[in-house]
Amino acid sequence: MFKCCLHSQLQFRSETSLESDHLMGSREPIVLIFLILISTYESSAKGGIAEELNEEFTEGLLLRPLPDRKVLAHFHFQSSVPPTRIYGRHHHLFPKSIYQLVNKFRVREMELSFTQGRWNYERWGGYDPISSSSAKPPGVELWADFDVPLDQVDDSWRNLTHALSGLFCASINFLEHSTSYSAPQWSFHSFAGKLRYGTLPREAVCTENLTPWLKLLPCRDKAGLSALMDRPSIYKGYYHSQRLHLTSDDFGTAKSNAGTMLEQTLTVVLQPNTLGARAMVSGKTLQPSWSLNSLFGRKVHGKCSVSKSSNVYVQFEQNLVSELKEVRKKSEAPESGILIHDDFGNNTIFEMSASPDRVVKEVENLQKEDSSILLEFLVEDYNDSKPFDLGLRWKLPVVWSCQQAPLHASRFLMGSGNERGAIAISLKSLSSNNTPTVGCCEKGSQLRINIFQVVPWYVKVYYHTLKVFIDGELQSTMENIEKIHISPSEDKVSPGVMEMILRLPCGVITAALTLEFDKGFLHIDEYPPDANQGFDIPSAVVSFTDFQASASFEDNLLNKLPILNELQERKHVISYTEVLLVPLTTPDFSMPYNVITITCTVFALYFGSLLNVLRRRVGEEERRLKSKGDFK
């Protein structure tokens, strides 16, 4: 951890030095910065060693206005513990259950996410770190990497799914069957054969999954930022994804001191309450104003007492920042200074209810003109008598769009009928839609796209029918595929897995992959309760390996915060496609009942009339009636 830390610091410093060099045009600052760099390195090294011997818990919340009048709230909690051989096995902050889980199943890395709703890549962004790490497929996604011999990996996986299922009150144990999980070789995360990946697209996520997740936090939802998690407010949002990411170094042969780290995030997209009619200014609708209280119905009453830091950030994206500048220029020509020097508490475009304690600016990349801005608010100074309620009120209408992934990935089904069909994955460039995309690669080079797709066995994919279309034209398949790995499905044993690296020319507008399949037949036992609804094909994972979704901030090096680290972590741009719903031939489950009832009716009618015929004597009855009449 320390090495990696140092590395990023160095990199970061070199970037700033370049920039300042460029700005000032003299040599002295470089020397100065170099000195600072050395001194900070030394002090952080000392601080690092002292810190490593202790457990740590931090909490953070990132809020970001979204272009479509919604607000993204991203809670981030991190607990870390030094390795067992140094620190021992008794902890005062790290959750006991997770520590035991890691040690019992020898988990090296694990990620579990519960998601409801679909991340809207077009509107909410597809290039930033949050969309790459916290936009997850609907339902449950679990992957884990084990530090056990290869032949025990499956057993560990099965036990882990059962343990997690109990821990999180979810049906994760359905992932124990070999038909429901797969072992990606290289495309998903590169671990040598010890990684298992499984999804449950239809798992409903609700508060019973959130409560055990909150139990892992030392303050649960009693204090600190997690106190904002009012269940009705969270679950009425458009998207929520609760995630748990675990890394452990306890079993590694390398004597690193990273220990075990548990990262918990909750990402929600909420619609602020706009009471009454939408506010209009000069014919345009204003963005909705919001506050923590209006979003969550609660306020923050101070930080969690055991947390090391507790900060709230408001992020203005790069496009929004440039838009703000534009608006500023238009409205008041003389004051067209750079936004960063402005008063963020109250300016002509928006107003914050509290002034930020710090403004963190993203370090500009060469390609970007403006960079995103983070406003930092410290929760520490607030308490019960003075709760923290951050509000943002827009004064002028602003329109912007999010940064998009290089290509927008979607997936759909083709064909009709219950016999066969085709899966198509389409990749579309959004640059035509007048939205600025990330600068693609240079002319002549190629765009590499990694696709990982798991298909259940009852959808029998014919992988030889793989076709690649680029800009609507059929291409020779092998020319555009750099690497491919296919493990065909085996009936009732394993799902089909396809991993490939696709190479596309740079200026591509649309690209599509199609695969034909036959629909299989299931045994009557294997149908789920509502079989007529259809069967889910889990999301495909599309990652753009040439692009890094990371932002580096000009942050004070000495107090690196996990939530900023998460944003700065170098990751590929990843997007998940939609879940597909395949209707399979389902038997008419009511047929036996229908047959029984019809047969029985026929029998009953037959026997009834037969009995009537046999037992009734018409003549006798008439005689009796007559005799009755005679009496009268």
Next chain:
Amino acid sequence: MIYPPPLNLVQFSFLAISEQYLSILTQTPIRLINYRFRYRSPPPFREIDDLSTAIESSPILFPCHFRAVFVNFDPNSYTADQLSISVQAHMAKFAAKNSPACGTCASNVTVSVTLDSNSNCISNGNNVDWKCGALNEFKFAEKHEDGLLDEDFASLLDNNSGAKVYTVVAVKTEQEEVRAVVGKYRHAWIMGRIFEEEAIEKIAEIFVNVFMNGGKEEGLIHGEFMPLGADGRIVLSFNLLNADPHNWIYDWDFQEIDENLLSPVIDALKPLADVSVESQVLYHTPKSSFSFWDDRLDSYIFSTKDLPFFVNSNEWHLDTSVAAGGLSKILQFVVYVPSAKECPLQLQLPNGEISTTNGFISPMWGGIVVWNPSACLTDSKIKHPLRYKISSEDSRKLFEVFMGQLRQLFGLKSDGLFVGASGTSILLASERGFSEWELDVLSRQHSCFNLLQCGTTLGSLSRLVQSLPRMIIMDDIGKQVKYSLEAARLTLSNALLGIYDASAGMFYSSAIWMDCN
């Protein structure tokens, strides 16, 4: 005239026939499927029945060996055989008072007696290895420390044969006060001016009530509810609860506690159970009931009748432990640090006094100790809570209480005194928490109750299978039934030979297959 068909009849026959058809149409294929995938392996009914009747008909009693050594008594008044018979008679009298509980010694006890006086040394029985005259140089007039004396006796009585022999040494001295002490090993001694009859009665009482029954009294936890998992494992889960971390946050050095205070106890319990320890610190864990302020005692009072509402199962999430499988037993030990609003918090006994340990136990669940921080009375209006560490002195005190609670949960006494009909005996506390004779008592009880449970479980399984001939028993379950039957038989025969250490360990049999069903 045309009569409508009798409607009732039609409906009735429809129902009847449809039911029949349903059964024909639906059940047959399912039954066929079942037969295709599952196998039937009938359990050995006869053997199971034999075993369960053998266990249920007579209580399982273990053979025990006792030895009484009389030092400095007049060798002419009684012979060794007379003394032996007399002790046995008294033992029978004491044993008759309480019905033979599970895990006690058989009635046909053997008591070997040695008479050691200055002049001669007589003993009956063959396996007596008392070193005659060993106490001749002993200065009885001086005051001796019990712990050192215990070690002295241990070296004197050290027998390498491995058999478990319980010894009481009665020494006649000139001291007025008669002092009876039960040591940490398998012996006790009585010293003072004492006569034979008196000594015989006291010896018999120590044999029966202490060595055989573990010094139990009414009101203590019954042996059947010993907190031991069916697989012989216990997880001791220690929790430090900070009721309100806004006031103060306490932490402990559990690593040190684990190494220094708990590991000897775990080692001591090893023959009985596989104990593992885990710990956690929790925050925001208020108790669920209220306490009231008492001016006289200058503290908040929580009375005994409210104790059932002390544990707040909504907020105290103590339960999860991956380490404990389905059959292990978890004992929770909780240190409760009250918030500033209720500090100092004292538990009040029914007689109005304040509990000295400030803690309580809940059988089969664990124990709770309220620990009042010393910062209690100082100003609590601190903006940022302070972090403290419970000092090692305080944590040692806390864990002494926990050890007492653990002993109580096992049904043993925690006050170190045995009050019998013939006077009070001191029970020496072992630094390892449990003395050897106590562990013997626990092993015997554990084996006995496990055997009983195994017998009833297997017996009811056999009855169930016999009454439901169509019940399908998978092959591996059948195998486990056979295995557990074998284990039970082995344990039974071992128990009759007196090897109960081994038998305690191998008793996961009854559990195994409960798991399978």
